[in-house]
Each structure stands twice: as structure tokens, then as C-alpha cells.
Amino acid sequence: MNQMFPIGFEGPLAFYLVVYVLTLVVHVFLMAYVLAGSLWLAWVTVFPKATAGSIHGEIPRTKHPAARILRDWLPFALSGAITAGVAPLLFIQILYQQQFYTANVLLGWRWMVVIPVLVMAFYLLYIMKSKIISQWSLGIRIGLSICVAGSFLFVAFCWTTNHLLSLNASQWPVAYETGDAVQSLPALSLRLATWITGTFPAMGVLMSWQLRGMKSRTDSWRDVASDVNWLTLIEDEDRRIAWVSLAAMIASLILAFCYFLTLPEEVRSNLTGTAGILWIAVLLSSSGVMITGLIRQRRSHTGSKSWLIAVTGALFVQLTAAASLREIIRLTQADLSAVVQSTKAAAEIGGLVMFLVFTVLNAGLIAFCLWLVRRKQAP
Numbered sequence: 001m002n003q004m005f006p007i008g009f010e011g012p013l014a015f016y017l018v019v020y021v022l023t024l025v026v027h028v029f030l031m032a033y034v035l036a037g038s039l040w041l042a043w044v045t046v047f048p049k050a051t052a053g054s055i056h057g058e059i060p061r062t063k064h065p066a067a068r069i070l071r072d073w074l075p076f077a078l079s080g081a082i083t084a085g086v087a088p089l090l091f092i093q094i095l096y097q098q099q100f101y102t103a104n105v106l107l108g109w110r111w112m113v114v115i116p117v118l119v120m121a122f123y124l125l126y127i128m129k130s131k132i133i134s135q136w137s138l139g140i141r142i143g144l145s146i147c148v149a150g151s152f153l154f155v156a157f158c159w160t161t162n163h164l165l166s167l168n169a170s171q172w173p174v175a176y177e178t179g180d181a182v183q184s185l186p187a188l189s190l191r192l193a194t195w196i197t198g199t200f201p202a203m204g205v206l207m208s209w210q211l212r213g214m215k216s217r218t219d220s221w222r223d224v225a226s227d228v229n230w231l232t233l234i235e236d237e238d239r240r241i242a243w244v245s246l247a248a249m250i251a252s253l254i255l256a257f258c259y260f261l262t263l264p265e266e267v268r269s270n271l272t273g274t275a276g277i278l279w280i281a282v283l284l285s286s287s288g289v290m291i292t293g294l295i296r297q298r299r300s301h302t303g304s305k306s307w308l309i310a311v312t313g314a315l316f317v318q319l320t321a322a323a324s325l326r327e328i329i330r331l332t333q334a335d336l337s338a339v340v341q342s343t344k345a346a347a348e349i350g351g352l353v354m355f356l357v358f359t360v361l362n363a364g365l366i367a368f369c370l371w372l373v374r375r376k377q378a379p
């Protein structure tokens with residue numbers, strides 16, 4: 001690869017790489033809200049009084065604004081993450097058919113249980129959203145929140161294991177004989193930990209927007225406690241989330257660098273060579289904007305809207321850079337001529353118009369649902 005990704009590839013291959021990366025970014029954004037959000041909920045359920053001593057100490061953290069918003073929105077976000085996962089799932093089968101299917105088969109039962117686990121987590125999210133749960137014992141609520149977060153962690157583990165297995169054709173015979181899908185535990189742990197920590201800034205950005213929107217609608221929370229200054233509580237929560245996002249993003253960058261060190265020499269030189277160096281620069285500069293924005297947000301009493309817009313923009317640039325670097329790693333290890341052939345064949349068959357029609361249709365339906373909910377919530 002002697003040009004910046006995806007420049008220099010043949011037309012159909014470059015096209016499929018671009019649509020794959022862009023659709024994956026949308027999936028990752030929504031998936032991040034689900035994964036980090038469920039971990040946040042599990043944390044506040046296990047440690048409900050962690051903020052005791054503050055002026056809001058008497059309200060358990062499970063009833064704080066962030067937890068309430070997460071319980072309300074996680075089922076919707078999960079369906080969004082799943083829907084948004086379909087597009088990259090289609091493109092990956094065009095780009096890397098053999099690698100993807102082989103890894104699926106070798107993962108075996110672990111791959112097969114992903115869907116039942118997601119279905120179960122989906123229903124559990126609705127139970128967590130229901131009013132009846134407040135009458136249940138703390139033990140059950142803790143068990144439920146851990147079960148939901150554990151399910152999403154398991155799904156993330158499966159996607160990462162599947163991805164790593166698909167990259168390593170020389171490992172396939174051993175994986176088939178032994179049933180062991182993990183070739184290198186350090187590489188898997190570092191990659192998975194990079195993803196998990198990396199989901200918090202994305203969740204934090206979306207949550208910040210939601211908290212801003214909630215400021216004018218705190219009346220509906222009077223049922224929890226009428227003597228609480230919800231506005232102050234929302235601003236405190238916003239700053240806390242900005243702090244967690246900041247720490248998680250720095251951890252994610254460090255973990256990504258450690259993962260980089262585990263990669264073969266050829267892959268590393270492509271990443272730091274012409275193909276990847278500009279993407280690394282984009283990743284680091286967008287992370288710089290996010291870090292500055294999150295610090296500003298943490299310091300500000302009311303939360304700065306212009307910085308939140310800047311952080312949101314930087315987040316999408318950062319995710320695009322990360323997804324592009326991720327693809328350079330894969331392309332270096334893939335059979336390039338097979339990838340060129342399969343994308344050429346797919347381009348001849350067509351289907352783009354159909355894909356676009358259904359994308360617009362789905363986006364319209366999702367927007368319509370959001371509008372209906374907003375209209376119902378409007379004061």
C-alpha cells in the first residue's frame with residue numbers, strides 16, 4: 001500500500017471499503033451507547049450510594065438523570081445498533097467472504113448464541129425500564145444489570161474474536177482441531193479493552209446531548225423527589241460523564257498503542273507508512289479536540305454547547321480514522337487479489353439503488369419514531 005487508504009485501490013474495491021467504513025462508524029456509535037450505557041447502569045446499581053457526601057447524596061445514583069435516561073433509551077439504542085450493524089455486515093461479506101465465513105464457522109456455538117443473547121438482553125432492558133423493578137430486591141436488580149452488561153460484553157468479545165480469527169488463516173487448522181478460537185490472549189485482551197474503553201466517550205457525547213434536552217423537562221421527575229434541584233444534578237452528572245469519557249479515551253489510546261505493538265512488522269509499517277500515517281494524525285488531532293472539549297465541559301458550570309458540537313464532530317472524525325486504520329491492518333493480511341475480484345463481481349451485479357432506497361426508508365422510519373416520542377414528551 002503506497003497511497004493513503006483507500007486511495008490507489010481499484011474503483012469497486014475503494015467504493016466498498018468506503019461504504020463499509022462509514023456504515024461501521026454508525027454501528028459503532030450506537031453500539032457504544034449500548035455497551036458503555038449498560039456498564040454504567042450496572043456500576044450505579046452495584047454502587048448506588050457512591051456519591052454519598054455530595055449535596056445529592058440522599059438520591060441513589062440509580063435515580064440520577066443519566067441512569068434514568070439510559071433505562072429509557074437503551075432498548076431503542078440496541079435496536080438502532082442492531083439495525084446499523086446490518087449494512088457493514090452486508091459489505092463485509094462482499095469484501096472478505098472467505099475470511100468472515102471461516103471465522104464464523106470456527107467460532108461455532110459462540111457465534112450461534114450471539115443472537116439469542118441479544119434477544120434475551122433486549123427483553124431484560126425492557127424489564128429494567130419498567131416501573132415494577134423498583135419493587136424488587138437490590139440483589140435481583142444487581143443481577144439483572146450485570147446480566148445485561150455481561151451479555152453485551154460477550155457480544156463484543158465474539159465480534160473481536162471473530163475478527164482476529166478471520167485475519168489469521170494459518171491459525172484455522174489448529175482452531176478447527178482444538179476448538180480454541182483465541183490465538184493470542186494478549187492481542188485479544190488489548191483489542192477488546194481498546195473497544196470497551198473507547199465506547200465511553202461516544203456514549204458520553206450522546207448522553208450530554210440528552211442531558212441538555214432534559215433540562216427543560218425535569219417536571220416529569222418530581223415523582224422521584226420533589227425537593228431536588230434537578231438542574232444542578234444534571235449539570236453535575238454531565239461533568240461526571242465528561243470526566244469518565246476523558247479518562248476512558250486516554251486509556252483507550254494507550255491500549256490501542258499496546259495493541260499496535262503486538263502486530264506483525266509488515267502491518268505496523270503500513271500503519272506508520274503512507275497508507276496510515278495521515279489517519280494516525282487525524283485520529284490524534286480529533287482526540288486532541290475531544291480532550292480539550294471534555295475538559296472545557298468539565299470546568300464549565302452550565303456545559304458549553306459550542307464545545308459539545310466540536311466534541312461531537314471530532315468523535316465522528318475519530319471513529320472514521322480508527323475504522324480506516326483497522327481496515328489497513330486487515331488489508332495488509334488479506335489476499336488482495338481475491339478482495340479485488342469479489343468486489344468487482346459484486347459491482348457488476350448492482351443493488352446499490354435498492355440499498356439506498358431501504359437506507360432512506362429505514363432512516364425515515366427511525367426519525368418518525370423519534371418524532372412521535374418527542375411529541376409525546378413535549379411539555
Ligand code: HEM
Pocket residue numbers: 024027031034035078081082083084085086088089090092118152153155156157159160161162163164191195326
Ligand atoms: C449490542 C450488541 C453489539 C456489540 C456490543 C457489538 C460490538 C462490536 C465490536 C466491539 C466490534 C468490533 C470488533 C473488532 O474490531 O475487534 C463490532 C464489529 C462489527 N459489528 Fe457489532 N456489536 C453488536 C451487535 C452487532 C449486530 C447485531 C450486528 C449485525 C447485525 C453487528 C455487526 C458488526 C459488524 C459487521 C462488525 C465489523 C466486523 C469486522 O469487521 O470484522 N454488530 N461490533
